[in-house]
Amino acid sequence: MADRPLELGYMSLGDHLADPVTGERQSQRRRFATLVEAAARAEMVGFSSVWLGEHHFSEWIVSSPQVALAAIAERTTTVRLGTSVTLLVNLDPVRVAEDFATLDLVSDGRAELAIGRGILSQTYAAFGQDLDRSRPDFEEKLDLLLRLWREGSVDWAGTVRPPLEGVEVQPRPLQRPHPPVWVGGGTSEASVDLAARLGLPLMLPSVFAKPERFAPMAERYRERYTAAGHDPAGMRVGGCNHCHVARTTQEARQRWRPYYRAYYDLGQRALAQSAGLWSGRTIAPFDFDGATRGAGICGSPAEVTDRILAVRDLLGLDVHLLMFDLGGLPERDLFATLDLFGAEVVPAVRGAVPATPAPA
Amino acid sequence: MADRPLELGYMSLGDHLADPVTGERQSQRRRFATLVEAAARAEMVGFSSVWLGEHHFSEWIVSSPQVALAAIAERTTTVRLGTSVTLLVNLDPVRVAEDFATLDLVSDGRAELAIGRGILSQTYAAFGQDLDRSRPDFEEKLDLLLRLWREGSVDWAGTVRPPLEGVEVQPRPLQRPHPPVWVGGGTSEASVDLAARLGLPLMLPSVFAKPERFAPMAERYRERYTAAGHDPAGMRVGGCNHCHVARTTQEARQRWRPYYRAYYDLGQRALAQSAGLWSGRTIAPFDFDGATRGAGICGSPAEVTDRILAVRDLLGLDVHLLMFDLGGLPERDLFATLDLFGAEVVPAVRGAVPATPAPA
Numbered sequence: 001m002a003d004r005p006l007e008l009g010y011m012s013l014g015d016h017l018a019d020p021v022t023g024e025r026q027s028q029r030r031r032f033a034t035l036v037e038a039a040a041r042a043e044m045v046g047f048s049s050v051w052l053g054e055h056h057f058s059e060w061i062v063s064s065p066q067v068a069l070a071a072i073a074e075r076t077t078t079v080r081l082g083t084s085v086t087l088l089v090n091l092d093p094v095r096v097a098e099d100f101a102t103l104d105l106v107s108d109g110r111a112e113l114a115i116g117r118g119i120l121s122q123t124y125a126a127f128g129q130d131l132d133r134s135r136p137d138f139e140e141k142l143d144l145l146l147r148l149w150r151e152g153s154v155d156w157a158g159t160v161r162p163p164l165e166g167v168e169v170q171p172r173p174l175q176r177p178h179p180p181v182w183v184g185g186g187t188s189e190a191s192v193d194l195a196a197r198l199g200l201p202l203m204l205p206s207v208f209a210k211p212e213r214f215a216p217m218a219e220r221y222r223e224r225y226t227a228a229g230h231d232p233a234g235m236r237v238g239g240c241n242h243c244h245v246a247r248t249t250q251e252a253r254q255r256w257r258p259y260y261r262a263y264y265d266l267g268q269r270a271l272a273q274s275a276g277l278w279s280g281r282t283i284a285p286f287d288f289d290g291a292t293r294g295a296g297i298c299g300s301p302a303e304v305t306d307r308i309l310a311v312r313d314l315l316g317l318d319v320h321l322l323m324f325d326l327g328g329l330p331e332r333d334l335f336a337t338l339d340l341f342g343a344e345v346v347p348a349v350r351g352a353v354p355a356t357p358a359p360a
Numbered sequence: 361m362a363d364r365p366l367e368l369g370y371m372s373l374g375d376h377l378a379d380p381v382t383g384e385r386q387s388q389r390r391r392f393a394t395l396v397e398a399a400a401r402a403e404m405v406g407f408s409s410v411w412l413g414e415h416h417f418s419e420w421i422v423s424s425p426q427v428a429l430a431a432i433a434e435r436t437t438t439v440r441l442g443t444s445v446t447l448l449v450n451l452d453p454v455r456v457a458e459d460f461a462t463l464d465l466v467s468d469g470r471a472e473l474a475i476g477r478g479i480l481s482q483t484y485a486a487f488g489q490d491l492d493r494s495r496p497d498f499e500e501k502l503d504l505l506l507r508l509w510r511e512g513s514v515d516w517a518g519t520v521r522p523p524l525e526g527v528e529v530q531p532r533p534l535q536r537p538h539p540p541v542w543v544g545g546g547t548s549e550a551s552v553d554l555a556a557r558l559g560l561p562l563m564l565p566s567v568f569a570k571p572e573r574f575a576p577m578a579e580r581y582r583e584r585y586t587a588a589g590h591d592p593a594g595m596r597v598g599g600c601n602h603c604h605v606a607r608t609t610q611e612a613r614q615r616w617r618p619y620y621r622a623y624y625d626l627g628q629r630a631l632a633q634s635a636g637l638w639s640g641r642t643i644a645p646f647d648f649d650g651a652t653r654g655a656g657i658c659g660s661p662a663e664v665t666d667r668i669l670a671v672r673d674l675l676g677l678d679v680h681l682l683m684f685d686l687g688g689l690p691e692r693d694l695f696a697t698l699d700l701f702g703a704e705v706v707p708a709v710r711g712a713v714p715a716t717p718a719p720a
Contacts, residue, residue, distance in 0.1 A: 074433075105388055106431040
């Protein structure tokens, strides 16, 4: 973590759920319109970046974040446009290189992507990957993606796709050698070690557990990154949390609880349908008090600011992604919480220098 | 062909060539900016639709038209957003269904796609398709794409991708049952027959030869479509030509000639590198006079209007796509020809009723 201000990112996974309070479920058309509008609003209120996550055949209905981000690119001018995550293990690195180079060009060099292995085993089945080979396939695909962008004409042969002979992917990304590629991972040491070994930034999936869980991972990443001798400027750690802010603690908690619960239930349904990637893991019954001391950040502007800075210091974050639009939260509530966040939390976070020295 | 006015489409394949007059080659970033700007301008001057074509590893640098079209969606409000063509034979129909449903949602229901088998054999090699199976693979993928959109949960097994068990693609397209899917083809009877058999619209690749070549194909399509008993409203024929308009015939021809030549040379290079799909075919030496009586439409507004209406009557076109931005034509010339086209050709074409009865 450099002594630069924490960057705040607006993140959405595009869950398409009914409002648990009213029972109303907006159309998918409206859901995407909200995604684009909220991204434009996030830029307006001071976020540095927008991040969309990819899922397939799911109640999280963003399966092509690159297409949605291209629309957002035309509605915004400064925010970085990222994915959290792109399921590289289930995709063809050639298509990923093409899609994100195109996004980079139409956005004037604002594309980023975090790549990961996902949480839904049915995605592996449908795209023909073997769950047991998830990690080696991921590493092989990452290596190919980086080669396609870093080299010109590529000769390649491996196990994850047909061989390539003298292939130069077009178009070329605007950012050279390529848009930032974050390794999305940190529930296991292997992903952390991969990011450190390759000198790539690390995006911790800290929505999955309380932040403390990831502190050893962030520390391990920095140690190994430094030991590998990579350029210190490239050593970056990101994290993500769910968030809701209102004028008072009580109002925030009362308002958010049913939506966070509905979102939690979605996670349980997803895990129940999945297998393999999450074998041996269980999700505890919903506990709002516990959740809002963990992956959920909820409260007044002052409370939310305090928790964001605490997570920043705990994990040494350079970028903190926050998810607001979850569980069927109506658009008016989403925009109200975003506006308040922009008015009071963004300036407070931006003005804060790291409270403690960066972890070693 | 119904007795409705001909729809005009603005088409680009995104070739990235140096200006043959000045030797200057714009950056890829600028090339994409021009694509988006020109699409917005096309809407403004009266085109009904915008169409981008997909190529890979080529001097035609649009490899992800769906990403570029999503950006265009946010810059426009009425134009339909199509591809001409999407190389379905080289792609995964699941990803195509996801990408274009997303485009359909972010564009408020304006997505269309023409699908085809392409002209570059190296695309088959890189994506692992067998050239000899191009036609059956294409038909199998088309069948799957339509099932993914028309049905909910799909069980499927075949040869072109891993099997699917109970997969419901998300998001769902806004247009129901799905965005228009044009069969891009017409150099062979098989593609025409496929479109007629499935009751799909037909997009003739009439940039490849003089319009007369495709008249029997259009007639065959209408006969077979009608004989198959499909809804007559779905019987639509599209075509495409290169175009340049200026105040006078002489100015148009003098100005366009070097650019059309440069574009012709690109076609020759592409065919020289390719094989299989085009085996046995050759391209004759560049002949500007011949070309502008064939696939190229060039001249004063009155001449261009006459030729567009002649092609419409010859082929019974419902939609006519026109390619202006080719061969390194500078943006100022592109916009000048578009503005003139909008001011004089669009109203003339719009006011014209079919000069002859629709072909049987």
